[in-house]
Amino acid sequence: MSGLTFTKLSVGPMDNNAYLLTCTATGDSLLIDAANDAERLLQLIATAPSGISTVVTTHRHQDHWFALEDVIEATGAASLAHPADAPEIPTATGTLNDGDTIPLGDCNLTVIHLVGHTPGSIALYHDGHLWTGDSLFPGGVGNTRGNKANFESLINDVTTKLFDRFPDETEFHPGHGKDSTLGAERPSLAEWRARGW
Template sequence: MIAKIIRNHNWKVAGGIKGGIRHQSTAAVTPTPPFRTHVAANTPTTQTFYDKDSSTWTYVLHCPRTLQAAVIDPVLDYDSNSGHVSTQSADGLLAHISTSKLEVRHILETHAHADHLTAARYLRHHLHAPVSIGKRIVDVQRTFGPRYNLSLDSLQGSFDGLLDDGETISLGDCSGNVIHLPGHTPDHVGYMFGGHVFTGDSIFLAPTHTARADFPGGVASQLKSSIDRLMGLAGDTKLFVGHDYPGDGKQVSCSTTVADQLLLNDHIKMDHFAQFRMEKDSSLNTPKLLHPAIQFNIRGGRLPPADEDGVSRMRIPITTKSAYHAGTIS
């Protein structure tokens, strides 16, 4: 069931909330301009939008003739310190879609993200387009649901479409295919439209190069197989990444090519990639939005079910095995 919509711009999660996503009318919102627009033959026009707080790329692609469109990996604004959530970025995206006269037919997720809250359900409410994700999201839900006291029943119906490898997605005169790219997560997929592939969290630009594979269900060897699949595409295929972490004040970028990755990506040249990836992942910090992001995103962008007082709360599991956990300290 879609969360109840309340007409106000902001909402809080940390202390709990009654109702659902609160928003403002997009009629008065300034459209967010795309960072870049990419045009290629027999390929939907691709417009890119960067969320600085989570270093996430959102993509809007459309058929040049019919203006039928898809949105990939949209983002809500979330402040982890206050629990404050805003739809400002999503509203700017909606305003852009409206002024561009695009007809959004698909809202697509590459996977259940652990670093930002998805705006998929919010866009669904406004655009009346289905939200789809890789079919192995059910495995992710079974893994993470119990950790946040979410029953499997409460997770049913979170997504309108569960996508299989090779499945076709149509946008007017253009069509694309789903590519199953497990490794970072079991449900992870990419989307290939003509000469453009939206790779999600699998392969990255320097200095990150490749995704981590240490989340439950992640497998480094599977990640390498997924990257090898991408590297088997034509050299001029443009790869649109899920994030960019440029560092050193460098300009962010959203894309690379297969040829450039084969030349410049040191990770994929390694003979023992899986071992390298596992060792590197053991030194990485937990994403700061992991807990709110996972329990929100495995529900397709819905708040957790309300407690008896009518308030919906995000939960943080306590994982220590110290005396606190044993109940000897109160």
């Protein structure tokens, strides 16, 4: 991946993934999902050359922002989320819409709105890498709790905005568990749609 490095940290008790992204040219960094274990997250942030400027929260569920207030208080970073979810995320200081870009040093992250797991779920993209929150995992899309309309929305968004847009070698990094590639998951799209979850 050109221009960025990232570190993945799993935090408890739900094994959420938090990601520290750093521009290799400038040292500017941001955090995706201040999920839990503020002390461990702040230790990770301390490894960044100049701390973090921003925390992006992928969606409104508390297991993805439980440590957010502590991290924002300690770092002074901006707190960004999609406007459909931001009212339920404490300390959100700004919003992100589909197609927005987040500058990170010499790099830019593109915001992709994926409706279904929550109304304001987002993924971020940069140079062959997607950070998908709880919208896409190895083996399927995120949980829509048996709501058929939400599932249809999510499977359609994931198909058209991710699989139809990016090539097989694109790596994705979810909000829980292991990473995968779009190519590894693409053959299962029809199966996911047919099973309804």
